[in-house]
Amino acid sequence: MSISKVDRANYGPGWAEIIIGAVLAILLGVLLASVHLILRPVATVTKLPDPKVLPGQVTYIEGSKDSYRGQGWMRKRQAFLDGQSIEVTEEELNTAIAKPSDKPAAPAKDVLKQKKKKEEEPKKDEPYLVPGSLNFRIADKLVQVSLPVRIPLLDTSVIIQAAGTFAKGSSGTFEFVPQRFHVGSLPLHKVPGLAEELVARASKAEAVPEDLRAAWAKVVDVRIEERLLKVDLP
Numbered sequence: 001m002s003i004s005k006v007d008r009a010n011y012g013p014g015w016a017e018i019i020i021g022a023v024l025a026i027l028l029g030v031l032l033a034s035v036h037l038i039l040r041p042v043a044t045v046t047k048l049p050d051p052k053v054l055p056g057q058v059t060y061i062e063g064s065k066d067s068y069r070g071q072g073w074m075r076k077r078q079a080f081l082d083g084q085s086i087e088v089t090e091e092e093l094n095t096a097i098a099k100p101s102d103k104p105a106a107p108a109k110d111v112l113k114q115k116k117k118k119e120e121e122p123k124k125d126e127p128y129l130v131p132g133s134l135n136f137r138i139a140d141k142l143v144q145v146s147l148p149v150r151i152p153l154l155d156t157s158v159i160i161q162a163a164g165t166f167a168k169g170s171s172g173t174f175e176f177v178p179q180r181f182h183v184g185s186l187p188l189h190k191v192p193g194l195a196e197e198l199v200a201r202a203s204k205a206e207a208v209p210e211d212l213r214a215a216w217a218k219v220v221d222v223r224i225e226e227r228l229l230k231v232d233l234p
Contacts, residue, residue: 038184042159058185060159063090063137063144070095080231081215087230093136126152138227141165142179158184162199166222174222176203 043049043059070091077096080086132148146161162178169175181188181195189195208216221232 034186037186038158039154039156040185042182042185044159058182058187060146060161061137061139061144062146063094063135065094065098065135066091067095067098077212080233081211083215083218083233085230085232087225087228089228090136090138093138093229097134097136099133128153132157138224138229141224143176143224143229145176160184162195164199165224173217174219175200 040058043054043057045059045061047061048059049057069089070093073088073092073095076086076088076092128151130150130152132150135146137144137146142163142165144161144163146159148157148159150157160183162176162181164176164178164180166174167177176199178189178195178199181198188198215233218233219231220234221230223230223232
């Protein structure tokens with residue numbers, strides 16, 4: 001038996017082993033707590049409840065996707081590309097990012113046909129994460145951006161939501177600055193710099209048309225008034 005084994009048997013673990021064990025235990029605890037908060041259900045509501053009614057509960061209000069109220073988006077988009085200042089509503093923002101799958105549901109007969117066809121197709125391995133559709137909401141002088149994500153393996157969904165304003169970044173263009181950022185019930189904005197880094201990475205990954213990107217680079221002011229996002233060009 002080696003001397004180190006004899007010492008450990010006689011005197012127990014050394015300080016280095018105790019410190020490493022403590023650090024690993026803390027990291028494991030943080031990881032488990034984070035997973036618990038991420039999977040903790042978020043209360044979907046239509047208006048903010050009294051904090052005394054739901055103390056500590058993370059809530060979510062979806063922005064309006066009324067396509068009738070959002071039909072002015074294409075006109076305002078063209079005006080923006082032509083160098084005009086614009087103001088947009090949450091309905092117009094949601095119309096701008098709407099996917100074909102966000103269109104009104106098909107008749108029940110067509111839905112049954114599609115379901116039968118899907119059942120007949122060979123099954124494919126589902127991805128670990130299935131993102132839904134982005135959603136915008138404008139309220140309380142903040143723009144909220146949210147994304148539901150389904151986790152097939154756990155048969156559950158998680159809502160990622162950030163609320164913030166706009167300010168000029170290091171590149172000289174206006175960037176979204178989150179004041180709150182939740183993944184499920186996990187408040188990532190409480191970790192200094194983490195929410196901003198995640199937003200920056202998401203912005204780079206998001207495909208934005210070159211003409212809109214070029215026009216956005218010329219913006220001189222972005223502000224939120226009432227339920228409107230106002231974007232000023234020179």
